[in-house]
Amino acid sequence: MASDPSLIFTNVDYNAQGKQVDWLYLPHSVTRSAYGALAIPIAVIRNGDGPTVFLMSGNHGDEYEGQITLAKLIRELEPEQVRGRIIILPAANLPAAMAGTRVSPIDQGNLNRAFPGDPQGTPTWAIAHYIDSVLYPMADFHHDLHSGGSSLKYVPFCSMRNSGDPALDARSLAALQAFGAPLSLVWAYNPEGRLAGAAAARRGLVSLGGEFGGGGDVNRSSLAMLEGGVRRFLAFAGVLANTPAPEPRTDMRMIEVSSREHYVYANEAGLLEPLVDLGAEVQAGDPAGRIHFIDNPGREPVTCHFRRAGMVVCQRHFGRVERGDCVAHLGTDV
């Protein structure tokens, strides 16, 4: 049951001063290793009292910019630069991160659909449970770094998620302005409670997300955006010694996703030719893509359309689609 304690163990002492780079050990008893454990890397950097910031990447294993950014941060950040505590989980769903896949090859679990998790469940759910029951309660601020994954490409943005608590949302908005991405997005349509961000909100954390790339690639400009933004987020949280909170960025574009109609889904299975560019502004009824039947080239392609106006903030990356795949989604100005 979710109320049982986690079976994950670690040599890390979350209250110790200084910098620890070690592993969370998740027991995973299988044929190739009866007393084996998945060793999930974690770093804790603490110096005196102050807020706790919990940074996470590798929630989806095929989203890399965050993983690289946090791995660098672990090596570069020293205790004397910190005031309070920074906890970094750079490869949250480790088996997925090592396989370069969204879901874990062990249990097919999508960590970002597994909250609040299960301490006796398969690894993905056991990880979600540890984050939700151990790490979130220790933290004041949280950033979960995403990049669209293998199947989607994004105009990079930093984001927050409406929590239903206006005071908390105001603090998250301030964090978003501090992060300072040129494009910021508010997830205003929230049908899902299984997301890490939804769980963080339930725990009362000031919490950001974002999609910094996509397609399973590593984007150098997104990486640069992310490296600067994470440092500004830490400064905003007050966890960097001798670094004042940044000025909020005032010139960024602010968009939202606020309905199911922001999304376009494939109406057939086939080979998708996009009919607009990523970042384009479209009108309701504009064609989004054309699906070709390469096994039967004499058959006419079918077209799918946008259902409302907005900016094409996301497009499918892979050429092949199944009916029901997301072809694109829009953001609309707030």
Next chain:
Amino acid sequence: MASDPSLIFTNVDYNAQGKQVDWLYLPHSVTRSAYGALAIPIAVIRNGDGPTVFLMSGNHGDEYEGQITLAKLIRELEPEQVRGRIIILPAANLPAAMAGTRVSPIDQGNLNRAFPGDPQGTPTWAIAHYIDSVLYPMADFHHDLHSGGSSLKYVPFCSMRNSGDPALDARSLAALQAFGAPLSLVWAYNPEGRLAGAAAARRGLVSLGGEFGGGGDVNRSSLAMLEGGVRRFLAFAGVLANTPAPEPRTDMRMIEVSSREHYVYANEAGLLEPLVDLGAEVQAGDPAGRIHFIDNPGREPVTCHFRRAGMVVCQRHFGRVERGDCVAHLGTDV
């Protein structure tokens, strides 16, 4: 044996006038279908006498721009526009094209490493044998359209392959100039005889290739480049009625790949951060990428370097690498 006849059968009559869109049937007797056949689409458009041009895509199933271009061409081109014969094989390795993979899911075969094929072999080799023993002997001109595939991204270019026959190479160069891509490439380093292009050269065809995109995505500007270029190639071949041969493009940049040293390989397994942009000009010794160990973030990354100067015409797409994966390759001005 390679000299046996193909078991592939078809309703297409290669000598008939008019336009036929039908299938090659490759017998594939398995548990789910004892008398089943793989139905590989093919189109033949003939009008009177003239040269034969054979266009092919889907040699690699995860390279899409060519597949879309040729599927459109099949629907749009009518016999009266033709003088001679155009044969189009838009999804040459059909099982791979339907799966969106480089290699066939049936036999793990890479069609572009399977020539001259085997009529009694598994499907990929049987397809190679049919192309080599039936289609190539009918053709005068050939274009095999590629896009880098899931694992590589390219500055788009059209290409030819040095055949060792100066007269044939001169004709291919003229075809390349007619195609008119802004960047053209000569494969001057040819350790492999199993490629479609090498087989076409052995058959004496004027033959082009090219990489028009990459990463398993569909690139709209590459698509536009390809659609225009293929029409100019057809006109150059003299197979379009009422369309004169195009002027050769004189301002295109011409590069070559002429040694193993043009390539950079990963020296470790891990998460690859590229250190240059696609299209950059580099010097020998410049860093090409840095490999991070996300399972052990305290370990220092390792760097791999370019071995000579040139233009970064290709980079790896996926974030994860194994030792020996191609990280990037260069083209050098001719």
Next chain:
Amino acid sequence: MASDPSLIFTNVDYNAQGKQVDWLYLPHSVTRSAYGALAIPIAVIRNGDGPTVFLMSGNHGDEYEGQITLAKLIRELEPEQVRGRIIILPAANLPAAMAGTRVSPIDQGNLNRAFPGDPQGTPTWAIAHYIDSVLYPMADFHHDLHSGGSSLKYVPFCSMRNSGDPALDARSLAALQAFGAPLSLVWAYNPEGRLAGAAAARRGLVSLGGEFGGGGDVNRSSLAMLEGGVRRFLAFAGVLANTPAPEPRTDMRMIEVSSREHYVYANEAGLLEPLVDLGAEVQAGDPAGRIHFIDNPGREPVTCHFRRAGMVVCQRHFGRVERGDCVAHLGTDV
């Protein structure tokens, strides 16, 4: 939790007048499609007020007669023929239906062992939950069309399941007589609550089932029986405009399955030779099948026997058996 709302969304308006043929979208976020959804076809035909009949097939993906019957009905039935509402789910476990398997290739789920389902579970359980929590509450009458599946072959029959509520059972019996199959069967032995039919009974629906074929084949005479019967069932329910309720069939044979002893299980693994024909009348102790050891033909076969008298209404289809596989089962006259 089962009380949470479903994540399935749809463009269908269950209250709108007229005919809608569209999809249920079940979010399924995986590596190949981060924002993908399984698109499960559904049709709603409504005309004014009246009862709601919910027809379903593809509960098991390898049972085809119902799928064909309902697909035809969707195309043929027009709103003016209806008085009330008909909801048709022709491929309930869509991934299984597309794969031609009993269980879903995604989660190995058997939809007919997944009720009442789980909105946060894997696709099979999420589908069960939607049917149980959204579709069943809208319906008055239900028919779930089966055909034995790949591993069993049946003397075709229509069936009902004893619910424990005599009034409800009387109405279901009337429906069974209206359907009018030559053979009708009552499931009087009900150890399982996870079946669709058990869930429909818990919701108070007048509900039929039946096995109209088997072996993973499509049987033309079962198909004809099914097409006529479904129309009579609709008329019985009062949902067809201008079509009176049919006369109950009085000459049908009525059998039941009322104990574990109706079933014969394989007592060894091997190659099963049936020793009676489908439809035969047998006595307790009669041989049902003989299991041969083809890897060791000198070893004597073993025989398995019927444990009581009855009609052989079902036999295993595949030649190979494991110990514990059902070799045959009986029906006994009511």
Next chain:
Amino acid sequence: MASDPSLIFTNVDYNAQGKQVDWLYLPHSVTRSAYGALAIPIAVIRNGDGPTVFLMSGNHGDEYEGQITLAKLIRELEPEQVRGRIIILPAANLPAAMAGTRVSPIDQGNLNRAFPGDPQGTPTWAIAHYIDSVLYPMADFHHDLHSGGSSLKYVPFCSMRNSGDPALDARSLAALQAFGAPLSLVWAYNPEGRLAGAAAARRGLVSLGGEFGGGGDVNRSSLAMLEGGVRRFLAFAGVLANTPAPEPRTDMRMIEVSSREHYVYANEAGLLEPLVDLGAEVQAGDPAGRIHFIDNPGREPVTCHFRRAGMVVCQRHFGRVERGDCVAHLGTDV
């Protein structure tokens, strides 16, 4: 090379008198067994001098009537009933027979497309090579018992294959008449040399085949036909002591398959509804089946047609089809 000796070893002495039931051992060195061998059952029954008959089943692992018939024969036939030698290979492709599949689960090999085999190849090819290079040269008469397999169902028949040698064909025809099935078939269209029957003809054997059932099921009436027919075939060959050659059957129907046009292939992927019954007489242009799109029930089905007149001797068994699957094939009166 095919001329190398087989690596298969056995304790059987083909020249010894009496009855031996033992195994052929095919070395198969894999991780789970470094010095393992596949143990393929074989029986040899010899009594004095006389002809050699070689009976085989399990060429396709999912065709069961022959396997049962030959396993019974091995247990029942005693040396004193024999004059000469009978060699029985009841599960020729053992891994396929144990898995109940057409092709071997080890190498995906279809034994009936693997002749003349390869002694150093994977197991299916090594078995083909042993049959062709060791067993065929010992034999005078051969019967290879088939049943259509999982994907096809047949009107049961015994068959011969035109060899191109009229004298040999006349002897095979006499054998066919001796076997005495009500329906007999001549394979007059032979595009394939990789079949067991083609190899047997190259070795000069009087050789029969036949399809005695189908669909992966065990058919009791086909089994009875087969058991009687095999005994008459043995008597015809002169290998049964005290049993005279049977009278040739004169009232059997004799059909042939003599062209590609006898076959109907699926023109789309979907759910196949057959439009005729097995055994029906059809005309050119008659509909053979209708393919439904169950994922999109609003789309109109497509129909496929017979290309000539004849008797529907074979139909597809499974409901699902891919384009290129055989939907049905005809036999035409000789």
Next chain:
Amino acid sequence: MASDPSLIFTNVDYNAQGKQVDWLYLPHSVTRSAYGALAIPIAVIRNGDGPTVFLMSGNHGDEYEGQITLAKLIRELEPEQVRGRIIILPAANLPAAMAGTRVSPIDQGNLNRAFPGDPQGTPTWAIAHYIDSVLYPMADFHHDLHSGGSSLKYVPFCSMRNSGDPALDARSLAALQAFGAPLSLVWAYNPEGRLAGAAAARRGLVSLGGEFGGGGDVNRSSLAMLEGGVRRFLAFAGVLANTPAPEPRTDMRMIEVSSREHYVYANEAGLLEPLVDLGAEVQAGDPAGRIHFIDNPGREPVTCHFRRAGMVVCQRHFGRVERGDCVAHLGTDV
């Protein structure tokens, strides 16, 4: 829910006198068998009144000494030798036992991490539920026979687990002394409630375990130790007619595992060279193993160390390790 009754059925009557060797049938409805059941062997030997002893092996499928011991006991033990009841489940997780794997090939379930189970869950959890809800409540004494499994090798020992109930632990200690292995072990560190032994303790059973071999092999001396010990355990329980309880062994070595620090985990992935022998006495800080990087032999190996003193009672068997695999564990004298 765990409180629902099991769906497992059986012909065994647990209250009948005499010896029954039969099966538990666990319904498992899948494509290859719609009404199939897993047939798990069970034996019950009863003679009059007396205690009930429940013996189990095959909890992990790749631990064989217990399976062989109990299979022999089933054939050898006759009712007249018994006073009371002996229940034997020799292959508890049957699919794993047939596959020779720790976890079930059906659901990847580790039975010894599945208690208290789930009657509606996948097979491993359904088996755990039956043991916990049906078999444990019938028993007074229990022995669950293990052997380390494929990945671990052990100095063989019999063991008990501290239950938290001193009276129960005293009785288990007496049972351990009666069993009489030269080495006995107490599991004093119990972070897991999902083990069979933990469930047996919750049910109040006097319960033993033990690791009698390892590495996926069958050890002849462990087998001999086990065969004698099980008979002494039965005599201790008072369930053998005419056999008095054995004298407790007083010279055995008694060790315990009482902390996480008894275990050594791999700190890298690679090829593990053990640096001590199984059974050695070590000091804190001693090297336990060295991990080589065979893909990169120029890289220096890394060493992992013991964290405290003790006897090396267990070592990893396989050469390859992942970070987090157990390299060895210690026992320390009580």
Next chain:
Amino acid sequence: MASDPSLIFTNVDYNAQGKQVDWLYLPHSVTRSAYGALAIPIAVIRNGDGPTVFLMSGNHGDEYEGQITLAKLIRELEPEQVRGRIIILPAANLPAAMAGTRVSPIDQGNLNRAFPGDPQGTPTWAIAHYIDSVLYPMADFHHDLHSGGSSLKYVPFCSMRNSGDPALDARSLAALQAFGAPLSLVWAYNPEGRLAGAAAARRGLVSLGGEFGGGGDVNRSSLAMLEGGVRRFLAFAGVLANTPAPEPRTDMRMIEVSSREHYVYANEAGLLEPLVDLGAEVQAGDPAGRIHFIDNPGREPVTCHFRRAGMVVCQRHFGRVERGDCVAHLGTDV
């Protein structure tokens, strides 16, 4: 064709002086890496003129003592210790070595059944071809280090293989005596030409082998035997500067395997209980093992027997067997 050049490339210069530790690159173009190569480690240590010794391990990936020995040798041996050239291939079938399996996970290839290989074949055959066509022609002496693999355990020995050339065999025997293992074995029964050792003999190399452990484990005493023996072999070959050839060991036991009858094969599938210990001396007819039917414990086990007298030099490691698996094999004194 085997006469084509290898596609493997490397930065190693086999003629350069000094020590090089680098990789062989085998192009392997697949979906995850279009221009990828398998990077197989190799070391070359050269100092002046002298003989060339080629040492190899990882021919089978699950045999580890050789891999560890050669990895150490690569790090420890410096050019000044050498006179001539030592070539070391420590993980010959790299994909198998990384997976810890006998056969390659890429192509299921057993490298020791793949000689003389195929330059255009799948990786295992391409590696065999490189060894046979590039490395063997450079060498004078060869040692291929084995350890039985996952499925077999051995009394450790060093071995030679009768080549048919008495002069060569005399030199190999001298090498065997120099290696100095307490037990030495001659493979006098050679039905297979696909072995590395057979290929080395065809190339005229003085060549040793041996089985130094087994069961997929790492054996510390075998490792010690191997480390000393390899150094003595190098000294014998004259490739170590300042180290004289060792005295031949005169007290070693010398056995041979000279017939098929030295082997015992399982006569059923089940759970194998060995009935003798490894290293025992047995007589013809002695029982070798007993096979239990754990799914049906009431069935009597079957026994398999030795067919001649000898020393049990090898036994199966895994508990589960299939019919045809090697249960044990003997060596007999020369």
